[in-house]
Amino acid sequence: MVTSTDNIELNNGSDSSSPEPLARNPTIRILLGCGLLQLPAWGFAMTFGIFQDAYSKQQVVKGAGTATGVIGTTMNGVMYLSMPFLATALGRDRWAPWRRTVAIVGTLLASASFLISSWSTDVWHLVLLQGVLAAFGNTMLYTPTTLWLDEWFRDGNRATAYGIQFSIKNIVGTACPFLMYGLLDRLGFRNALRVWAALVLIIGVGGIALVPLPPASARRRQRNIPWSFLKHQTFYIYAIANIIFSSGYGLPQTYLPTYASQYLHLPAAENSAMIAFFNAPGILSCTGFGLLHDKVHLSATNNTLISAFGSALCVFLLWGIKSNTVPGLLIAFALGFGFFASGYSSTWGGWIADLEREAAEHNEAINSGMLYGFMNGARGIGYVVGGLSGVELLKAGPVQNSQWALGTKYGGLILFTGISSALGGWSIAWRGWSCPKRPSTGMR
Template sequence: MTFGIFQEAYRTSSTLHGSKSSIGVIGTSMNGVMYLTIPILSTLLDNSRWATWRRIVALIGTCVSAAAFFAASYATQVWHLIVLQGVLSAVGGAMLYAPTTLLLDEWFRDGNRGFAYGVQLSCKNVVGTGCPFLVYGLLQTLGIRGTLRVWAAIVLATGLLGLAITPIKPSAQHRRRPTKIPWTFLKHRTFYVYALGNAIFSSGYGLPQTYLSAYADNVLHVSSILGALMIALFNAPGIISSVGFGVLSDKLAVSATNNTLISALGSALCVTLLWGLKSHQIPACLIAFSIGYGFFAGGYSATWAGWIKDMEREAAGSNEAIHTGMVYGLLNGARGVGYVVGGVAGVELLKVRPLGVAERWAYGTRYGPVILFTGVSALFGGWATGWKLCSKATRPWRVG
């Protein structure tokens, strides 16, 4: 959530060697690897055979992630950071995130799941709001190596404390699950529609997090502390929207497709009208983009609860079993695919020529291709709504 601050420090570091153009891969790899690992862990730990290992896996993951950040403090090459901070810490994060999400799903399976997911997801925005200033202050005071060591300690302490107070639902310990994992939801197109839209949206979502601070520095030539402020403003609105989109799903019965459309269309408009037009000349436009996009895009994940409800109804109508915790993990996997694709695309897009438009628009800067990619991915990330509208008159189909 705050990698943009680290990226600027890595880019200007005299002790870090290697291709500086690959630094952006570290941040997008962290998200991508974590989300790609989650579906594997969720599938295994949602099975009764391995369910009792959840807390142990989460404990190991916390230690692995903390150790990776500590080892990264000794890195001298960019590829060291890609392996340690970009991959290993992400695997540890997935080992913590997957088991605790499965526990959350069990506690709120009978109601208010969207609200619960929204509150959980808003926590990352709380971190993303406060930590830019913490990381900036640590980098200024302790440098890169000291900051990574402090962050390793924070990961270890908060992870262990969180697990110590996380309850396990008593009924879940004795509930019998079918030995065979129910994969029947893969026969229905609903899963593929939402998973594909999720992957497309996520391919652009990680780019502002990665490049917003650099854009503020290189294009607007503002101070580093203002770059940290941009990232904080990007994350703060998601605290409200993550909970808000969950409430829309649970309390106001807004359909999953409409919820998704609000998030995706709002995100696309913010990119197109605020980041893409005058943000390279008017700081207020970039601030407005950070707040607006942070609100609409930050709440996208909270719409997943509605998606799962759709799949539950579909399974019930076909008299099929479905493990919602595992499905949630697979949706995280689709997001991981998007993050990986977006991370690679972001590095390559910065190498191409600026778009052939007048320099009075931000599209004419070197970040123009990145801006366009972010806007298009946000727009097509809401394609599930269009598909739903077009398919009302057709019969539902199943694979196989």
């Protein structure tokens, strides 16, 4: 196979004769540094539902209401959509030395955007500053971390390394709802944004400083970008499945607190906890789905099916039944859907392994870091579609006249989430059933 990246030799501290201190072990530092950067990159995007609830209730800016839900989905959409372009540029030999600078500039842009947004007076100010500018700054910070991980773990355990980062991302998503609620409750929306801007700046710069530079042997030797993967249907099947699944994945993250407030009449702190319930299971499932591929050698098809169909069942059997009157059902949905849906992105490691095997069969070059960026781009398209659809689905109202959750104004949104989850797995299953079977050798 022709590859665009040289092999990497990692010191994992396995040499018992001269153990390396954890603070100096590059493998530990890359995991810790990239893990720390999950907070400024994803903390606000993953818990925007807390701010969405505050915006809609307090009417702190003109035009607040259901339209503020677009801010969160726009933020996620911009982040994911811009990743393929940044990953492609920073994956090239010419621009690779600028990754750290790009991450620092992104931290400054995100921090400044959150700070300026604290003086917003209209919804469109928040859409521009938080949904677009801060989101792009977050992407500039996050994209280099995926490329660093790809280089350090090129020879093995890449799916697990990605899974660990996704797990840390879900730790952020579990802790931040309580942090955001506390800031909003004690300081108000404007001062809460100013404190968050400071946290983004301090933690972002600190995390970047912790990440070690890859050894010379790990750096890319790439004169031309390998686009040959675009000739194969496997890439399009995975990309389309990702778009479909992601169009529904972001909706509970945005609307759960507001849904709980309107129908269960829970206190504000318990509404905020719904986002924590949603994100907490991913701490285990993200690493778990990565290990299923790397260690158990479960095929990418089966791994994805477990995630997608498990998510769909949680939507139809828990959220869609009586979650509007039984708090336990809504909590069970948040936990179950959070577990299965959060693990979906960890199955990408298996997808990339399939694409690498396909490239090897055709003796083609492939850039796995760039592929990962394109997977994020597909997710971004899904977020944008889901965000726009969510606003219209709320206007459309219930899908049936009943006392079930499907009979509430969120009925169409619930149905959309369940169907998109199921189709996100069916597309991958169709690829697995229609293509010749090849033995899974795990991530190389």
